[in-house]
């Protein structure tokens with residue numbers, strides 16, 4: 531099919547929930563994508579932080595094919611090797627004690643919220659179920675995670691939302707104290723707010739938050755759906771903040787392009803979710819787990835150090851272009867935000883770059899870059915050169 535045919539068929543039969551760019555993607559290799567007509571795009575998006583190994587990564591494709599031939603799915607009423615191994619690796623690398631596997635970020639956050647409320651219920655009984663989350667956060671699209679999301683624009687249409695969320699300003703301890711109360715059981719944060727605009731939390735704030743949580747026996751919950759799995763230069767972003775959350779969620783990059791997510795929790799939460807309290811049919815799917823094992827093998831400590839170096843290179847190179855539409859860059863590792871100068875629209879800038887062969891994302895009022903973690907210097911330079919040509 532041609533790009534136009536694909537677009538027309540999509541518009542005819544798929545709900546129009548996405549503001550799509552007029553590009554159809556047919557295949558990829560490394561950090562390059564191609565439309566059905568063979569037109570090349572440099573990818574600074576990795577499918578919104580999913581395809582950390584880029585496209586056509588052989589060991590990943592082989593592991594999936596082999597596992598699919600062997601066993602494509604079996605229910606969680608039985609044991610499987612890929613999920614068991616993956617849980618061990620994630621727990622050891624994150625210093626956590628237990629994993630739960632699900633399928634998407636919003637779903638993992640639902641489980642995280644259940645975990646926090648039941649932890650508190652088990653110890654204190656009812657009445658301590660409120661979770662404080664941060665303004666500008668994003669936690670998902672289910673009825674509950676929309677309400678956990680601290681942006682009023684998401685609290686529309688779908689009433690009634692789940693009760694039990696209060697919001698505090700990021701990096702503001704006074705605001706957090708103002709939201710505190712006897713009814714609180716947990717604080718939920720993204721260490722770098724992704725959809726909100728690539729806004730990293732301050733180290734001091736996170737340290738103080740972690741102390742406050744320990745003092746009051748609030749669970750410290752980290753939504754690492756976007757920041758996790760090497761994106762920021764460590765396996766999880768919390769590892770650069772000198773704190774350890776009580777529980778965290780991961781999703782996007784975990785299986786390099788297959789749908790998978792999950793929760794990691796520490797020993798404090800060990801027996802909270804017992805038999806019958808939480809489940810999901812597709813969770814811990816062996817094909818997804820086999821793909822995730824390849825991601826873990828690839829993301830060695832040396833590879834992660836390289837992610838930090840690539841992030842620094844890309845940010846410095848973008849600032850050096852001194853483009854009139856861009857201000858400063860920010861972020862951690864290969865999670866990069868670019869502020870957009872007054873009078874320019876991030877959506878228009880993104881459209882023009884995409885039209886000219888460079889895929890980028892928006893977030894908040896800025897531009898967001900989440901390139902595949904395997905991106906080469908040559909691919910980054912090619913993207914930078916498109917940026918210079920299109921935006922100078």
Ligand SMILES: *Cc1c(COP(=O)(O)O)cnc(C)c1O
Nearest residue numbers: 634635636668669670724755756
């Ligand atoms: C993408 C994202 C989610 C939602 O994940 P889905 O897989 O789309 O449900 C939740 N939290 C954060 C921080 C995200 O970036």
